[in-house]
Amino acid sequence: MRSILRAEALSRVFGSGAGEVHALNGVDLAVASGELLVVRGPSGSGKTTLLNLLGGLDRPTSGSVWLGEAEVTAMREREVLATRQRRIGYVFQSFGLVPVLSAAENVEVPLRLRRVAPAERAERVRAALEAVGLGEHAEQRPYELSGGQQQRVGIARALVAEPEVLIADEPTGQLDSATAAVVMDLIRDVVHARGVAAVVSTHDPILMERADRVVELHDGRLAAGG
């Protein structure tokens, strides 16, 4: 399998002097297109730090992140921003939906950022909401939807621009376990169907069952076997 997303010797230190925190220590990782990788580990082990670095939301203290042939960590900020908009989708624990926008308008945001023409935007938003089973809920605002429905809107938004990589930090952390299982099934199915490389962090064993591969972080290091 071709690995589209790679991390080499990735380290991240927060703070300095006596207050220094080594959040991540020399992590090597590769994720293939169509692969669902789950990152597990205790609270504070570095999961969010790793996902933020892989998604170009933060820069490492040392080491590199590669997206295909492009070294994201060598890019200027403008180029990182463009890469995030064109090539990476994000799903957040707290959904991150804009409350005054309808489900459809929320999903439309990444297409607006990419200056997709209005007619094409409408069609792609419709298809994305259909794909997550929310075709009938396009005009509803987030507060009119259940937590599971809101996260399905979040998934539709993350995937509407057809990214190569999906980064999801505790995507089911605010959902009950039955809803979490449905949302994780959806993530797994779209990742496999569309050939997206996905990195998902979780504490939840139900979600780990859906992974193609699980790696474990301890004190900022990948445990043996990862």
Ligand SMILES: Nc1ncnc2c1ncn2[C@@H]1O[C@H](COP(=O)(O)OP(=O)(O)OP(=O)(O)O)[C@@H](O)[C@H]1O
């Ligand atoms: N911006 C920051 N400034 C200082 N320390 C930080 C910062 N972000 C994270 N840390 C520290 O880095 C370590 C790893 O944090 P991180 O959030 O990556 O862990 P996590 O595995 O995602 O935890 P959780 O499961 O609780 O979300 C922790 O010790 C944390 O306190």
